[in-house]
Amino acid sequence: MRPSLRSLTDKFYTAFAIFAFLILIIPLLHIILSIIINGIKRLDLELITSPPKSLLGSGGGILHAIVGTAMVVFIAMLISLPLGFFVGLYLAEFAKGKFAHFLRTLISVLAGIPSIIAGVFAYTVIVVVYGFSALAGGFALGIIAIPYVARSTEEALGSVPMEIKEAGFSLGIERWKVVLFIDVGYAKSRIIAGFLLALARVIGETAPLLITILGGINIPSNIFSPANAIPLVIYQYALSPFRIWHNIAWSAALLLMIIVLVINLGVRYYLKIKAIY
Amino acid sequence: MVSVLGKIIRALKKILRMDPLEGLSLFFSVILIVVVLLFMGSMVLYSLPVFEKFGIKFIVGTEWNPRKDIFGALPFVWGTFITSTIAIVFAVAISYGAAYFIVEIAPPKLREFLSSVIELIVAIPSVIIGLWGIFYVVPLVRDFLRPLFLPLSFIPFLSGETSGYSLMAAIIVLTLMITPISTSFVKNALESVPIELKEAAYALGATRYEVFKIVSKPLTRRAALAGIILAYGRAVGETMAVVMVVGNTPNISLSLFNPGYTLAAVIANEFLEATSVLHISALIALGVILFAWSLAVNALAILIMKRVRIS
Structure with a gap:
């Protein structure tokens, strides 16, 4: 039988689909492989334990940036966890009608704002007062993390079965105790997973830090001093003309990618295990 | 007057009788609203000087020269x-093909794995994509794509010489970053x-x-469209990967092989060097334009998402 035009069209689209998939997946594999291959060279103890050194030697490490990232992310979590958690809890348990709709829309808007804009905001309210500082960077990242925390908390609490809540109410327990001890207790692991994913999301943010923490090579002494961060070091070193610094940029990228992927995979694995039981 | 007072008293009574946890979480929600208002308010306030000086010329002006205090946003x-x-x-073209592959062609056992690989890719920080772009995409544009399209260089979009740092490089990097997002939605x-x-269609x-x-494509058009618009929003606001490969030159040229500049990229680049009040105001005003742009894009996505029937 001669293949009809219809089956030819079908075959053609199959070929296109395979081609499209390869176009998508091959560059992504290339990104991951090139980061591993270029980054493994300098992923050593010196990288994570020493500050930058002169170009004549190995170029030193990125300890200043690791301390800076820890500081900035800590501040971001300090801002976003309580705010995001309680807003998510309010949406899941209490909010009704137009106000709930308004709040959800607001969170969608916040989630869709380009991260650099959060940096501009942090500039206008923190940098102009305290100067370029870890605090300003942490504030910007905190703003970015809020919608993620709020959404994951709302989803986690929404997954609590009605029967469990009703069991609590039927015992005559007050509402806030039911929500806080029964609902939050039940959804605990998913809420924490949401926190971790928000952390993984902001730890790689670069753009807002670029205009708030200034960079530099010093280990920040407090939250009001300028700082550097792992993603910012990747940017600065990538643009430099020196090979030694390029190598450090690749290694810092590998380090960052490992952190982000470990958190993401860990959360996925952990939740899937939980879901079976 | 009396009725207003009554309303306030009733509202106060309601708050007093409120569940303590509801009160606490409502308090945090109000804080969030205040923060967002402050966000928009402070950006508009800081951008006022440049809008006052240039008016509409700020948006349609084609010259950006901080040294002469001339600011036009059109190149960005x-x-x-x-x-x-x-x-x-x-x-869009790639994600329809790739999604069709994952859903219809790939063995069901692989489907889950492929989906999570694509979702994990979205988690890679954009500065890492930018780093990769500098060392692999920029040379690719310079040494491979430019010679490849040489016979077509009579087309304005493909004319001119290139150093590799170009709109083309930015487009490639952006495509790679947003395709996993739209693929996931489709x-x-x-x-x-x-x-x-x-099955009914197969039976026929x-x-x-x-x-x-x-069957599938018409039924899922809205849901897919919402995802595509969200991916577009990401492309509009993406900063790091673009600033590292786009060439950072404020010109308006048709050729994709020429360097260019984007709103997000110029904010990232010039903020630290900006010393004059007007320059900072102009950069924040670019932020306002970008903010409004992504707000419009997201509003569209939310509107479409609301009407999605299947999902």
Whole structure:
């Protein structure tokens, strides 16, 4: 039988689909492989334990940036966890009608704002007062993390079965105790997973830090001093003309990618295990 | 007057009788609203000086020269527009193909794995994509794509010399970053099509592609569109990957091989060097334009998402 035009069209689209998939997946594999291959060279103890050194030697490490990232992310979590958690809890348990709709829309808007804009905001309210500082960077990242925390908390609490809540109410327990001890207790692991994913999301943010923490090579002494961060070091070193610094940029990228992927995979694995039981 | 007072008293009574946890979480929600208002308010306030001085000329002006205090945003609006638009066109074509592959062609056992690989890719920080772009995409544009398209250089979009740092490089990097997002949405939408509908079409003798074309694609159009618009929003606001490869030159040129500049990129680049009040105000005003742009894009996505029936 001669293949009809219809089956030819079908075959053609199959070929296109395979081609499209390869176009998508091959560059992504290339990104991951090139980061591993270029980054493994300098992923050593010196990288994570020493500050930058002169170009004549190995170029030193990125300890200043690791301390800076820890500081900035800590501040971001300090801002976003309580705010995001309680807003998510309010949406899941209490909010009704137009106000709930308004709040959800607001969170969608916040989630869709380009991260650099959060940096501009942090500039206008923190940098102009305290100067370029870890605090300003942490504030910007905190703003970015809020919608993620709020959404994951709302989803986690929404997954609590009605029967469990009703069991609590039927015992005559007050509402806030039911929500806080029964609902939050039940959804605990998913809420924490949401926190971790928000952390993984902001730890790689670069753009807002670029205009708030200034960079530099010093280990920040407090939250009001300028700082550097792992993603910012990747940017600065990538643009430099020196090979030694390029190598450090690749290694810092590998380090960052490992952190982000470990958190993401860990959360996925952990939740899937939980879901079976 | 009395009724207003009564309303306030009733509201106060309601708050007093409120569950303590409800009160606490409402308090945090109000704080969030205040923060967002402060966010918009402070950005508009800081951008006022430049809008006062240039008016509409700030948006349509083609010259950006901080040393002479002349600020026109059009080169950046153009760069943002051309890179994000072309990237989303590529992304849509690739994601329909890739989603069709994952849902219809790939073995079911692999489907889950492929989906999570694509979702994990979205988690890679954009500065890492930018780093990769400098060392692999920029040379690719300079040494491979430029010679490849040389016979077509009579087309304005493909004319001129290139150092590799170009709109083209930015488009490639952006496409790679947003395609996993749109693919994920299209794939989820295709998976949500009821099997009965597909089987009915197969029973009539339709081929796999025809089932996709007649049943799955029309049914999932809205859900897929919402995801595509969200991906477009990402492309508009993406900063790091673009600033590292786009060439950072404020010109309005048709050729994709020329360097360009985007709104997000110029904010990232010039903020630390800006010393004059007007320069900082101009950069924040670019932020306001970008803010409004992504707000409009997201509003559109939310509107479409609301009307999604299958998902």
